[in-house]
Amino acid sequence: MDKLISVIIPVHNSADTIDRCVESVVNQTYSNLEIILVENGSQDNTLELCNKWAEKDGRVKVLVSEKGVSKARNLGLDMMKGEYFAFVDSDDYIDVTTYEKCLDSIIAEEADMVFFLTNSECQGVVKPVLEKNLYDLVYNKNIKYYFCIENDYVRSVTWRTLFLASKFKDIRYVEGICCGEDAVYMLQCLDISEKRTILDEHLSYNVNTYNLHHNFINRYIGRDNFWTSRQVQIEKSENYILKFCGEEILGAVKYYYLVQYLNAIIVTDKNYKKAIRKFLENPFWKDAHNMKNYKAYCKHLICNAGKASKIQAYLIAHKMYGMYSLAMKIYERNF
16 A cells, blocks of 8 residues: 555644654554644744654654644645645654554545544543544534534544545635634535544544643633633634534534633632623623523533533523532542
8 A cells, every 4th residue: 555644743832742742653554654743833842853853754844834723734734745634733642553544444445534533641541532422423414413412522533533635635724713623624524525434443642631621721721811712713613613503503512612611710710700700791701601502502512411511501501600619629529
């Protein structure tokens, strides 16, 4: 098999993780690879490390883009030459057999996309992510189902998918979005996909510094104008979600982010009631906080979720923030 696979890796302040990531790609059992490292605005020595890999392995190319993961991926897409392509995040890594197995699968099934399963790694502990809903996503013809699942791993699938370039080479990430950019890209791909398949093996390692509950809080709380910036990014996604999924799903997505942000405020701010009032002065988030969106969220995004997620959504919807705070304190003591 001599099919060229382009592997696009956006890198930003990745000095601590880039070597493990690139090593997992250059050591693949399938060797006909074009490995594109796209450095975008790092303030550490990431670019120096990328250049060392290019000196060491002729398959590695280093590009420099403006800051932004979507800009970086788009530049990689513009420059790639492969018949197939894939993405890897610079803080993650993959099994050395990934692309050999993916290529065998996508060719055997005559598919244009192949998905594989993933592991979650947190503080050195690796666990396979159980994703029963992934099978529904892959084989469901109605792409609005893409949002009708409770598992974030299922929706964030570009970094564990092999794509047929002739089918998807003209699709680009919407720039200016760094929260949910994968979802918008995947909606466009799923819309034109003719056949997709699953490789039933856990081949990628999604690395989190904290557990998933803490990851959101530690990454986002404290940034100036964070809520406003996320509003702008959701607004940039709206037309895509409306086109492919409809108004009800858009309302559910807005409520999803509302729950995440209110959770972060309640967990981290001692005077959370005052902080929530200030947050909801923003017309966008105030409008998102309504029973219609709550019902859509329950109907679509957490319909198969556990009791904890449903209680969380209920308490937020009914503005029972004190009860929510108490529930989170109990959760913190147990996990």
